[in-house]
Amino acid sequence: MNQQERTQFVTKYGQLLSQAWSEDGKFIAALKADPSKVLLEFGLDPQGAQINIITTIQEDGSLEDQIRLWEEGKTKGAIDLYIPLEQPAELSEVELSDEELEAVAGGAACSCTCTPCCSCCC
Secondary structure (H helix, E strand, O other), rough: OHHHHHHHHHHHHHHHHHHHOOOHHHHHHHHHOOOOHHHOOOOOOOOEEEEEOOOOOOOOOOHHHHHHHHHHHHHHEEEEEEEEOOOOOOHHHOOOOOHHHHHHHHHHOOOOOOOOOOOOOO
């Protein structure tokens, strides 16, 4: 995965998590019922791989792990996708610095939405 693809994945994965955390469970139910359809709606193409939705963070729970699992899963035909049911407490009260706000407003190359365990690509 090159840097542009990585940035796009992180952005789309972050949007997916944000949607999952803002709904009352309907989104997670739809994701579990037809994960490929929902992922495609977010611009994430599993390329025919089976999607295993994992709702509790395990050893492979960092953003780097999720990127690796996504890439390996497409090759192996089965992707483990972490979708925690609740937004981690450390992200619920995050405030952006002036620099981060400018980057978002200015459309900087990295538009990370900081996933649960983001090591941030920025």
